[in-house]
Amino acid sequence: MFQILAQNALNALQLGSVYALIALGYTMVYGILTLINFAHGDIFMVGTYLSLAAAVFLLGLPLGLPLVVVFVGALCFSMALTAVLGVVIERLAYRPLRQAPRVSAVITALGVGLFLENFTLGILGPEPRHFPTLIPLQAWEIWGLTITPLQILIILGAAVLMVLLDFLVRRTLLGMAMRAISYNRLIVPLMGVPVDRVISLTFAIGSAIAAAGGLMYGLAYPVLDPYMGIRIGWWAFIAAVVGGIGNIRGAMLGGFILGAVEIFTPVLLPSSTYRDFVAFSLLLLLLVFKPTGLLGRPVFERV
Amino acid sequence: MPLLEITGLTHNFGGLRAVSDFSLKVKEGELVGLIGPNGAGKTTIFNLISGVFKVSRGMIKYQGEDITRWPSHRISSGGIARTFQNIRLFKELSVLDNVRLGGYAQHGYNLLQAMARTRNFKIEEERQRQRADSLLARFNLSPYAEAPARNLPYGEQRRVEMARALISKPRLLLLDEPAAGMNQSEAQDLIRLIKEIKEDFSLTIILIEHQMRVVVNLCQWVKVLDFGETIASGPPQDIQHHPAVLAAYLGKDGALAEVEAEKATPGPGKVA
Amino acid sequence: MATLNKPKTLLISLASVLLLVLALVLPASGVLNPYVVQILMYVGINMILTLSLNLVNGYMGEFSVGHAGFMGIGAYAASILTVWVLPRAWTPWAFPLVLVVGGLAAAVAGLIVAFPSFRTRGDYLAIVTLAFNMIVKSVLENLEVVGGPRGFLGMPRLTNLFWVTAWVLITVLILRRLVYSNFGRGITAIREDEVAANLTGVDTRRLKLYAFLISAFFAGVAGGLFAHLLQFINPRSFSIIKSTDMLVMVYLGGVGSLAGSLLGATIFTVLMEVLRPLGLWRWVVGPLLLVLLMIFRPKGIMGFKEWKWLREEKVASSQ
Numbered sequence: 001m002f003q004i005l006a007q008n009a010l011n012a013l014q015l016g017s018v019y020a021l022i023a024l025g026y027t028m029v030y031g032i033l034t035l036i037n038f039a040h041g042d043i044f045m046v047g048t049y050l051s052l053a054a055a056v057f058l059l060g061l062p063l064g065l066p067l068v069v070v071f072v073g074a075l076c077f078s079m080a081l082t083a084v085l086g087v088v089i090e091r092l093a094y095r096p097l098r099q100a101p102r103v104s105a106v107i108t109a110l111g112v113g114l115f116l117e118n119f120t121l122g123i124l125g126p127e128p129r130h131f132p133t134l135i136p137l138q139a140w141e142i143w144g145l146t147i148t149p150l151q152i153l154i155i156l157g158a159a160v161l162m163v164l165l166d167f168l169v170r171r172t173l174l175g176m177a178m179r180a181i182s183y184n185r186l187i188v189p190l191m192g193v194p195v196d197r198v199i200s201l202t203f204a205i206g207s208a209i210a211a212a213g214g215l216m217y218g219l220a221y222p223v224l225d226p227y228m229g230i231r232i233g234w235w236a237f238i239a240a241v242v243g244g245i246g247n248i249r250g251a252m253l254g255g256f257i258l259g260a261v262e263i264f265t266p267v268l269l270p271s272s273t274y275r276d277f278v279a280f281s282l283l284l285l286l287l288v289f290k291p292t293g294l295l296g297r298p299v300f301e302r303v
Numbered sequence: 304m305p306l307l308e309i310t311g312l313t314h315n316f317g318g319l320r321a322v323s324d325f326s327l328k329v330k331e332g333e334l335v336g337l338i339g340p341n342g343a344g345k346t347t348i349f350n351l352i353s354g355v356f357k358v359s360r361g362m363i364k365y366q367g368e369d370i371t372r373w374p375s376h377r378i379s380s381g382g383i384a385r386t387f388q389n390i391r392l393f394k395e396l397s398v399l400d401n402v403r404l405g406g407y408a409q410h411g412y413n414l415l416q417a418m419a420r421t422r423n424f425k426i427e428e429e430r431q432r433q434r435a436d437s438l439l440a441r442f443n444l445s446p447y448a449e450a451p452a453r454n455l456p457y458g459e460q461r462r463v464e465m466a467r468a469l470i471s472k473p474r475l476l477l478l479d480e481p482a483a484g485m486n487q488s489e490a491q492d493l494i495r496l497i498k499e500i501k502e503d504f505s506l507t508i509i510l511i512e513h514q515m516r517v518v519v520n521l522c523q524w525v526k527v528l529d530f531g532e533t534i535a536s537g538p539p540q541d542i543q544h545h546p547a548v549l550a551a552y553l554g555k556d557g558a559l560a561e562v563e564a565e566k567a568t569p570g571p572g573k574v575a
Numbered sequence: 576m577a578t579l580n581k582p583k584t585l586l587i588s589l590a591s592v593l594l595l596v597l598a599l600v601l602p603a604s605g606v607l608n609p610y611v612v613q614i615l616m617y618v619g620i621n622m623i624l625t626l627s628l629n630l631v632n633g634y635m636g637e638f639s640v641g642h643a644g645f646m647g648i649g650a651y652a653a654s655i656l657t658v659w660v661l662p663r664a665w666t667p668w669a670f671p672l673v674l675v676v677g678g679l680a681a682a683v684a685g686l687i688v689a690f691p692s693f694r695t696r697g698d699y700l701a702i703v704t705l706a707f708n709m710i711v712k713s714v715l716e717n718l719e720v721v722g723g724p725r726g727f728l729g730m731p732r733l734t735n736l737f738w739v740t741a742w743v744l745i746t747v748l749i750l751r752r753l754v755y756s757n758f759g760r761g762i763t764a765i766r767e768d769e770v771a772a773n774l775t776g777v778d779t780r781r782l783k784l785y786a787f788l789i790s791a792f793f794a795g796v797a798g799g800l801f802a803h804l805l806q807f808i809n810p811r812s813f814s815i816i817k818s819t820d821m822l823v824m825v826y827l828g829g830v831g832s833l834a835g836s837l838l839g840a841t842i843f844t845v846l847m848e849v850l851r852p853l854g855l856w857r858w859v860v861g862p863l864l865l866v867l868l869m870i871f872r873p874k875g876i877m878g879f880k881e882w883k884w885l886r887e888e889k890v891a892s893s894q
Contacts, residue, residue, distance in 0.1 A: 035698075103636070107822055110865070114865075122858075404764050
């Protein structure tokens with residue numbers, strides 16, 4: 001019994017790590033622009049496909065590259081290009097709307113997301129693609145649990161990225177600028193902070209991290225389709241909101257909670273098709289009773 | 304029985320105490336002033352009275368009834384109307400619609416009657432329309448009736464706000480810095496206007512204002528706030544020279560200079 | 576006493592009757608080819624959807640981005656009636672009632688979304704409505720009784736041009752009456768400045784409730800019409816993609832304008848048809864259009880402006 005729970009907990013940790021990584025992107029952008037970047041899930045999706053493309057390409061080279069190199073190559077390639085994508089989207093679609101009412105920005109974000117999905121669908125067609133195996137398919141038996149190197153990689157890799165990001169936000173000048181902008185976007189430029197540059201960097205970092213999550217996701221769940229952005233993206237978004245949108249630690253917490261929900265729902269409920277229902281109901285309930293999430297801060301309004 | 308009675312009103316914004324143990328009794332027909340430096344808590348008090356902020360400590364009674372916990376739309380439709388420091392009109396809507404909205408709660412028909420366009424609906428709609436038209440005429444706004452509110456010059460917008468507040472036939476009117484941004488002659492017009500509407504509409508008025516001449520000319524008595532505390536209370540003539548009041552506005556040294564200056568220049572009401 | 580613009584009202588009534596007669600006669604007479612009739616019906620259904628969403632997003636300025644959920648509920652409710660409950664022979668006569676029931680079912684769901692709208696604003700309401708859309712889709716996918724993900728079929732083809740035209744006219748009529756009334760003004764006041772509206776005596780909670788209820792009702796009716804045109808529905812027809820299409824139509828045609836909704840629905844539906852040869856690529860058009868609209872012309876073609884024939888009657892004042 002303990003074994004089943006522990007095994008599932010491990011799976012939840014793995015999945016939760018991926019959600020957390022994507023949730024970070026949502027939360028960083030919300031913190032800095034008060035914009036829910038609905039396109040982020042689709043940015044993740046593009047990142048995953050880019051990893052796929054890089055991996056396939058590198059594997060196809062007649063160089064006999066070791067898998068480690070392929071992995072690192074795919075990671076760097078997709079993180080870099082996805083970061084660029086994030087920045088491009090920000091410049092083209094969100095920057096013109098900085099002063100516009102919130103409705104416009106929200107709807108634009110939705111539009112961008114759908115555009116990415118359908119564009120990818122147009123280019124790649126609807127058949128699912130398969131991610132090559134880059135991590136040796138071993139399994140170790142420890143304390144009766146089956147642990148794979150992939151799981152270790154994902155959990156540790158995500159943890160490393162999150163620690164780095166936390167460090168960035170709390171200990172560096174850039175992070176301080178990000179936090180300042182999230183408190184008051186209008187006066188910060190008066191203090192010499194290059195707001196546009198910081199915002200672009202925020203998008204770049206968030207997108208790059210999502211791409212890393214994409215690679216990990218692709219390795220763990222090797223069947224990809226253009227609509228995965230909606231599925232994973234939405235779950236990660238719920239994770240960000242649950243944890244408290246705008247709060248980085250919250251995104252991590254939320255990610256793990258959602259991972260647990262996804263893994264444990266089929267264990268506790270009769271059918272796995274109820275997962276969506278549970279997740280979204282959780283979101284709804286939270287929004288009604290505690291809109292700022294578990295770790296979020298309340299917002300005042302001046303009259 | 305006082306029309307409005309406030310006791311022990313206290314309000315915090317996070318760690319900041321905005322209003323501290325504020326009390327006030329206003330009798331019907333009075334015109335009372337609420338003054339103090341910026342940030343003293345005056346608008347906060349209006350917000351507490353009108354239900355924008357939830358009252359955590361204190362009590363507000365209107366016509367003997369405890370309205371402390373009432374939602375703001377109920378307070379507004381119950382006879383307490385207000386205007387705002389920064390004009391809050393419905394910018395894209397026409398002037399006529401803005402004023403008609405002031406009478407929202409007085410429209411005597413329900414949704415089904417509106418959708419079925421019953422005879423009752425038509426009668427009520429016409430009645431409200433005519434009341435709005437006559438108010439617009441009174442404030443010299445008739446030519447602007449169909450224009451979007453945002454197109455009007457500042458002074459006209461203030462009058463629209465007033466018309467909107469008056470259409471519901473309130474008994475108590477809260478005016479938040481009505482003379483803001485006005486020069487001396489505009490302020491004189493405003494003083495006259497306020498006196499007229501008070502008379503014509505049988506109003507009791509609480510006025511927040513910075514311009515001393517307006518306060519002195521209109522208010523029967525005045526309460527002075529600073530950092531949320533009431534520091535003085537009494538007729539405007541006394542308040543003007545009250546040392547604590549002057550210190551709050553001008554700082555200790557400035558207070559003396561102001562007293563000297565007041566003695567030298569012609570005061571309000573005298574020919575300049 | 577109010578002197579309503581009698582000649583105008585008469586003209587509009589005559590025009591409506593004419594439209595209905597045409598809608599009844601033209602398809603049967605074979606003058607219009609069936610493909611065109613089909614397109615017209617889709618335009619009509621989309622008009623009803625756009626009008627309903629415009630009430631909440633355009634007039635009230637809220638953030639409903641999951642409206643397809645209401646459409647889905649209406650579609651399934653109406654279909655359940657015609658497929659399981661009513662005897663086949665009755666269905667053509669009972670069709671209006673069936674649609675109304677579908678609308679009412681959607682309206683009940685509208686309640687569920689309305690309550691969170693009291694406390695949440697802006698982006699958060701967007702999330703609530705999206706979550707609602709997802710939940711509806713998820714619930715439908717799990718209900719094996721109505722076919723689950725495989726869908727529900729067997730509905731009689733009751734939708735024809737006459738019924739679609741009739742319902743478009745009904746929707747326009749009712750919404751117009753709502754908009755030019757105390758309640759309509761209150762709804763636009765919420766959009767302009769909700770706090771000031773409350774302080775002016777407007778019961779914003781109740782109005783939000785009314786707006787969501789009415790909006791959901793008409794979306795549900797449109798769903799019923801849709802189901803009985805296609806004779807097959809599945810949960811994927813009512814996903815966020817459908818919701819986004821509705822958003823495009825509202826923001827394209829013009830927020831806060833009845834004529835704008837009619838225009839937006841027409842342009843979008845026809846455009847999608849015209850682009851059919853593009854295959855999968857035509858689904859890129861909608862979102863792209865949405866983004867461009869938001870950046871360059873967020874109010875839409877007829878933002879806040881109304882068509883001459885639909886404007887408020889100028890009551891003769893005593894001045």
